[in-house]
Amino acid sequence: MIDPSEHLVVDCDWHYADTFEQVAPYMPEPWKTKFQKSGWGGTGVKQNLSAFFPASTGNRFNYGKIEREFSEYPDGGDDKQDVVEGMDHLDIDVTLQISHLILAMGGISADDRRVESFVKGYIDYMLEEVLDPDEGIYGLAPMPYHDIDASIDVLDRIEDEEAFVGVVMVTAGASPPLGNRKYDPIYERCEEEGYPVVYHTGGSGLDDYVRAGYQDMIETHTLGFLESNMSQIVSVACQGVAEKFPDLEIVFMESGVTYIPGLVSRINEEYLKRSEEAPMLEKKPGDYITDFYFGTQPLEVSARPDLLELCFDMIGTDRMLYASDYPHWDFDSPSVITDLPMLSDEDRKNILGQNAVEVFDL
Amino acid sequence: MSADDRVEVGPASEFEDGDAAIVQVGRVDVGVIKADGEFYALRNECPHDGGPVCEGKVEPRLVGEWGGPGERVDQHYDDDQCIVSCPWHGWSFDVETGEHIGDDRYILPMYDVVVEDGLVYVNDE
Numbered sequence: 001m002i003d004p005s006e007h008l009v010v011d012c013d014w015h016y017a018d019t020f021e022q023v024a025p026y027m028p029e030p031w032k033t034k035f036q037k038s039g040w041g042g043t044g045v046k047q048n049l050s051a052f053f054p055a056s057t058g059n060r061f062n063y064g065k066i067e068r069e070f071s072e073y074p075d076g077g078d079d080k081q082d083v084v085e086g087m088d089h090l091d092i093d094v095t096l097q098i099s100h101l102i103l104a105m106g107g108i109s110a111d112d113r114r115v116e117s118f119v120k121g122y123i124d125y126m127l128e129e130v131l132d133p134d135e136g137i138y139g140l141a142p143m144p145y146h147d148i149d150a151s152i153d154v155l156d157r158i159e160d161e162e163a164f165v166g167v168v169m170v171t172a173g174a175s176p177p178l179g180n181r182k183y184d185p186i187y188e189r190c191e192e193e194g195y196p197v198v199y200h201t202g203g204s205g206l207d208d209y210v211r212a213g214y215q216d217m218i219e220t221h222t223l224g225f226l227e228s229n230m231s232q233i234v235s236v237a238c239q240g241v242a243e244k245f246p247d248l249e250i251v252f253m254e255s256g257v258t259y260i261p262g263l264v265s266r267i268n269e270e271y272l273k274r275s276e277e278a279p280m281l282e283k284k285p286g287d288y289i290t291d292f293y294f295g296t297q298p299l300e301v302s303a304r305p306d307l308l309e310l311c312f313d314m315i316g317t318d319r320m321l322y323a324s325d326y327p328h329w330d331f332d333s334p335s336v337i338t339d340l341p342m343l344s345d346e347d348r349k350n351i352l353g354q355n356a357v358e359v360f361d362l
Numbered sequence: 363m364s365a366d367d368r369v370e371v372g373p374a375s376e377f378e379d380g381d382a383a384i385v386q387v388g389r390v391d392v393g394v395i396k397a398d399g400e401f402y403a404l405r406n407e408c409p410h411d412g413g414p415v416c417e418g419k420v421e422p423r424l425v426g427e428w429g430g431p432g433e434r435v436d437q438h439y440d441d442d443q444c445i446v447s448c449p450w451h452g453w454s455f456d457v458e459t460g461e462h463i464g465d466d467r468y469i470l471p472m473y474d475v476v477v478e479d480g481l482v483y484v485n486d487e
C-alpha cells in the first residue's frame with residue numbers, strides 16, 4: 001500500500017469557503033454597493049443562510065454531531081493560509097479550488113446579474129488573494145452559464161492566468177440541461193483553451209430539485225447530488241457534446257461512483273431502442289460516459305467490495321480523479337484511495353495524482 | 363446450386379419498396395425486404411428478445427448533422443441508408459448489413475437473395 005505523503009496527490013475538488021463579505025469588494029457595480037449596503041452581515045445572515053443566493057437545506061454538521069476543526073464554515077471565510085494548512089494536514093500537493101458559494105447558483109432562476117457579478121468578483125479575489133501555482137493552489141472558474149456572453153467574458157478574463165486550469169458548471173438547477181446547444185459557445189471556447197469542464201453537483205435547495213418536501217439531509221444528500229449530476233450526464237451524453245467537441249475533457253464531480261454503472265446500463269438499453277433520437281452519437285451513450293472523468297468523492301466504500309470493484313472496472317481507473325471535497329463535512333482523505341484493496345499501487349497513484357496531471361495539464 | 367437449395371419467395375413485381383415477406387428457410391424464419399429497389403434477406407428473430415424484427419417498419423435512417431456551435435443538429439432522413447425496426451421494442455438494423463444502428467455487436471444474420479425470371483428466392487445455406 002502506498003503512502004500518500006510520498007506520492008503526488010492532486011485534489012480535484014477543494015471547496016474554498018469564500019464569503020460574500022470577501023468577494024463583494026471585487027464585484028462589479030451595482031452589486032458591490034447593493035451587497036455592501038444591504039446590512040445582511042449585520043442581521044447575522046451567514047454564508048450558508050444567505051439572502052443573496054438561496055439557502056441550502058439541513059444542517060451539514062448533523063446538529064452538532066460532527067465537530068471537526070477543519071470542516072467548519074468559518075464565519076470570516078477561509079484565507080490562503082487555511083488552504084495551505086489544510087493541504088498539509090491531508091498530505092495534498094495540489095488543489096483545484098472551487099467556490100463554495102457558487103454551488104448555490106442553481107437556486108437562482110431570475111434573469112438578473114447576481115451570478116455573473118459574483119463570479120467576476122470571485123475570480124479577481126481568488127487571483128489577488130488565494131491562488132498560487134507555486135504552492136500548488138489552482139482554481140476552477142465558475143461559469144455563469146445562464147448567460148453565455150457573461151461566461152465568455154469570464155473565459156476572456158482567465159485566458160492568460162496560469163492559476164485557472166478549468167471551469168466549473170454547477171449541475172444543480174441548470175435548465176435547459178447542459179447538453180443543450182445554448183451552451184456550445186462555452187464548450188467551444190473551453191476546448192480551444194484546453195480547459196476541462198468540471199460539472200459539479202450543487203447543494204442549494206436540495207429538497208426542491210425534483211419534488212419538494214423532503215425533510216432531512218440524509219434524504220436530500222442521497223438523492224439530490226446524484227440526481228443533478230445524472231440529469232446533466234444524460235443530456236451531455238445524448239446531445240453529443242463529446243462528438244461536437246472531441247478534445248473537450250469532461251469531468252463529473254462529487255456524487256461518488258456507484259451510480260454510474262447503473263446509469264450507463266440504463267442509457268445503453270434506451271439507446272438500443274431509440275438510437276435515432278441521439279443522431280450525433282457514433283457509439284453508445286454509455287461509451288461516452290465511461291470516457292468522462294469522475295471525481296471519487298464521496299466514495300461509497302461501505303458498499304459491497306465486489307460492487308465497488310465492478311464500478312471501478314466499468315469506469316476505468318484511468319478515468320478517476322481523487323477529490324477530497326475538503327473541508328466539507330463528508331470529505332475523503334487520500335487514504336480512502338490508498339486503502340482500497342482491489343487497486344494496484346499503479347492505480348492508486350494514477351487516481352491520486354497522475355490522471356489529474358494529464359487532464360488539467362498541471 | 364440446385365433448385366432445392368433455395369426457397370421461393372414470390373414474384374418480385376409484388377413487392378413495393380418497404381415491403382417484407384416472411385419465409386421459412388431451413389428451420390428459421392427469414393424476412394425478405396425490398397428497400398430502395400433492392401432485396402435483402404435477414405433473419406426474422408430479434409437479438410434483443412426474439413421479436414419478429416422483419417415485420418417492423420422499413421424506412422430511411424434518421425441522421426443528424428451539426429452545423430457548428432450553437433446550431434441545432436439538423437435531423438433528416440438519409441435515403442441511402444435503410445433500416446428495419448423490430449416492432450416489439452424498436453431495435454433498428456441496417457437492412458444492408460444486418461447491424462444494429464446503435465451497436466454493431468448485434469447483427470441479424472443475412473441471407474443471399476436472387477431474382478430470377480421475375481421470382482425472388484432466398485438461398486438456403
Ligand code: FES
Nearest residue numbers: 408411413448451
Ligand atoms: S425483441 Fe426486438 S426490440 Fe425487443
